[in-house]
Amino acid sequence: MSSTSSNSIYGDAEVRRRRTLDAAISLLDEGGYSALTIRAVAKRAGTSTGLIYQYFVDKQDIFAALLSESQLEMADFVNSLPRDQGLTALLASMIPEFARHWARVGRLTTTWRDIEGMAGSERESMLELHASVAVYNAALIRALTEAAAAEGRSLLDDPALIHVVLSGLKGLADTIVNNIAKELSPEHLVNVSARALARAITA
Template sequence: MDVLPESGQERHRDGTTSTGLIYQYFVDKQDIFAALLSESQLEMADFVNSLPREQGLSALLESMISEFARHWARVGRLTTTWRDIEGMAGSDRESMRELHASVAIYNSALIRALTESAAAEGSRLIDDPALIHLVLSGLKGLSDTIVINIAKEVTPEYFVSFSARALARSITE
């Protein structure tokens, strides 16, 4: 991730950036955190938008799980502190408005991909406002299991495949 503007003069020769420079672009750690999460959400939205839909819902979810786990390992596990940070930073901050907007973009891309993939196999998603939260919670839990390697009795490939099929069944009529 590169949340700082590009400029060769702003970075040290070894590629690092000074703390003082960072705070020219961000108010505090909460702003940095929000920028990292926002960038991650937009990357995931682009990834989801690029996935093929014609193989159906289970195939789509299976394709998503590994990438979601990669993002979860990088910044997602830190999102558990989002509520605390949002409370400290306040939703009226520009960084929090941008983060909320990036979450909405990702959620929209995800629902569209799920809907189109379900239609490709002749099924429909359950019409329920909790659906997006179930899918996101499922992806987060699966990702955490993969990242910390809890399911040692099965191969990661089997775990991903089984989980994608189970999650697909849980969200279709």
């Protein structure tokens, strides 16, 4: 087989996998996790269930792949943010993007825990998911540390810090996505929250 043919086949496979994940995202948007079935994904993607099974064992695999992709995209985004404007500015830049990912799949993280119980933590897709979470968490801590240092501050030296930050980001994302604080503009909520979180995690 020529190199060109091989690349074409690989490219087609990546396109089909991408189409499958995009179809899954649209189903999650419309009906939540219960709407995510192999048959529904195949219909939405315009393909057969047999082709879906070439890339994913079941719907748990698809969902894990979406979560993993979201974590890696967030890690790339965090890595791209400037640190020289300080911790509050970093957090303010991060919150809207976190909310975007939360709206797409993050809001279903409780389902992720259910999936892990059903699928088993040794499943390849779950191992990849845990690895992507570790990549994101490391990128987040590194960015926060460097942004704090840029303004002469340091983060709290406590293993709970990453959980405090993630809990804060998730709560803010949920508030923004569901428009819970209707009396506030998103910009005001983001700015006040970024300042408060920056104070909470620095020594």
